[in-house]
Amino acid sequence: MVPLAPSDQxxxxxxxxxxxxxxxxxxxxxxGRLLAFVxxxxxxxxxxxxxxxxxxxxFLNSLPNFEDSRPLESYLFSIAAHKLTDHLRREGRxxxxxxxxxxxxxxxxxxxRGRAVSSVMRSGERRGLEESAIVDALNEQIDRLxxxxxxxxxxxxxxxxxxxxxxxxxxxxxKMTEQTVxxxxxxxxxxxxTLVRKQGLSEDVFPELQxxx
Amino acid sequence: xFFRNCKKTTDDNDxxxxxxxxxxxxxxxxxxxxxxxxxxxVERALRDDPKLAQQLIAINGRRDAGVHSLGEIWRRHRxxxxxxxxxGSFLLNVLSEDVAxxxxxxLDVSGCRTCAAxxxxxxxxxxxxxxxxxxxxxxxxxxxxxxxxxx
Numbered sequence: 353m354v355p356l357a358p359s360d361q362x363x364x365x366x367x368x369x370x371x372x373x374x375x376x377x378x379x380x381x382x383x384g385r386l387l388a389f390v391x392x393x394x395x396x397x398x399x400x401x402x403x404x405x406x407x408x409x410x411f412l413n414s415l416p417n418f419e420d421s422r423p424l425e426s427y428l429f430s431i432a433a434h435k436l437t438d439h440l441r442r443e444g445r446x447x448x449x450x451x452x453x454x455x456x457x458x459x460x461x462x463x464x465r466g467r468a469v470s471s472v473m474r475s476g477e478r479r480g481l482e483e484s485a486i487v488d489a490l491n492e493q494i495d496r497l498x499x500x501x502x503x504x505x506x507x508x509x510x511x512x513x514x515x516x517x518x519x520x521x522x523x524x525x526x527k528m529t530e531q532t533v534x535x536x537x538x539x540x541x542x543x544x545x546t547l548v549r550k551q552g553l554s555e556d557v558f559p560e561l562q563x564x565x
Numbered sequence: 566x567f568f569r570n571c572k573k574t575t576d577d578n579d580x581x582x583x584x585x586x587x588x589x590x591x592x593x594x595x596x597x598x599x600x601x602x603x604x605x606x607v608e609r610a611l612r613d614d615p616k617l618a619q620q621l622i623a624i625n626g627r628r629d630a631g632v633h634s635l636g637e638i639w640r641r642h643r644x645x646x647x648x649x650x651x652x653g654s655f656l657l658n659v660l661s662e663d664v665a666x667x668x669x670x671x672l673d674v675s676g677c678r679t680c681a682a683x684x685x686x687x688x689x690x691x692x693x694x695x696x697x698x699x700x701x702x703x704x705x706x707x708x709x710x711x712x713x714x715x716x
Contacts, residue, residue, distance in 0.1 A: 370714050372706075379705045384689060384698070389682035393601055401701060405708050412712040426643050429679050433597035445608060479631055486633060487642050494645050503667040510645055510675045513636045516589020525674060544635075560635050 360424040368415060379408060382425065386432045393436060403439050407432040421484070482553055489547035493540060504528075508536050513560075586610060586617065589636050592624055598640050600676030646677060652684050 356364070366374030386407055391400035410431045411418075418427060440446040497506045508526055511517045512533070519537065523530040545561050555561050586607060593599045594607045611617050628637075639645070647655065647668050654660050655668045671677050672684065 367713070372710055372713060375710060375713050376702070376706055379702050379709075383702060383705055384686035385679075385683045387701075388685035388689070389678060392678065392682060392685070393597070393604065401704070405705055408705055408709045409712060412709060423643070425649075426641060426679075429682075430596075430641065437597055479633075482631075482633060483638055486635070486638055487644070490635070490639060490642075490644050501663055503663050503670075506645060507667060507670050507675070510671065513589070514593075514639050514645075515675060516587040516593070516636060518587070557631055558633050558635065 356420045356422060356424060361420060364415075364418065364420070364424065367412075375412075382428050383408075385425075386428060389429060389432055390436050390439075394439070399439065403432065403435050406435045406438075410435060419480075482557055485548065485551040485553055486544070486558065489544050489551075492547070493543055505536055508533055509540055512537055588620070588624065589634075591617070591620055592634055592637055593640065595621060595624060596637065596640060598678065600678060603676065643679060645671070646680050647671065649683055649687075652680065653687055656684065656687055 363374055363378055367378060383404055386404045387397075387400050390403040390407075391397060394400050394403070407428065411428060414431065437446060494506065497503075497509075504526065508522055508528070511522045511525065512519070517525070519530050519533045523533045526533075541561055544558075545555065548555055548558060548561065590599065590603070590607065594604060597604070599607065607617075611621075628634075647664075651660065651664070651668065655665055658665070660668070668680075672681055
């Protein structure tokens, strides 16, 4: 799994010890990109600034639960996405659904909040292990594609797995045959299955690994 | 260069998009991770088709049950995103044609909003008024510093 960068780890430690200069540093480093993220969706600067403000508060409130194995930037973006969702719900642009267990719309917390403690410990640990294993397996494949300069294949896999496009649409977009797309997908999933088995994890919790087309 | 002909040349609405909405897209919608135009399309579809809301609830149920989605994990860890340094080099036009082509594809076709936000921020650093940025940062700091304590 991509770990927290040493410089970020140091910054988080300083913030955890209550150092205001470190907090200022984090704000200066990340506020611009977070604002661009939320403003791009809201289309309004003042509302965007409000959401970024809530994001920083959410970060401080969730700091005791922050896992040091996770990159700081992606953690901040996930809080911003959550706060943005809350804002859009309040505006009536998003439906109110049971979007995450324990989500009350006011405070950012990990999704398992609210369950019995023992259940949280077991499922949280297990899920963390599974996620870590799949991240390692995905990273291995993506790094290999990058080092070989196989950008076409990487782009194809992004559209298939990140955007969820059908083989046919990917083939049209990338101007390749549907069979080539299917071959890339098959090869990628086969390698992932092997890596998951090596880790002794159940394939049942990764339904996409069973796909064959 | 492979991606030369793959750049988005039209509005995002014209890109191929499977119909009906796929589970991947609904998952990305829940994570606020689709391109802005695609998010708006899902919101419109949700207003017209109440069954879609049930699909979203089902996805949340599967997540709560511990079922993983590759796309969800891939996005959360930003596994194929360029680094911020690479985005800076992309702006300066100093990357190889292949790498630059992939980044353009990642932004335009894969529609990565996080990378688009980083790129926008890097561009803004050269154009924003320093006083405006300072005021904004002060506001964030003043509204949150009271929550800063030993944790």
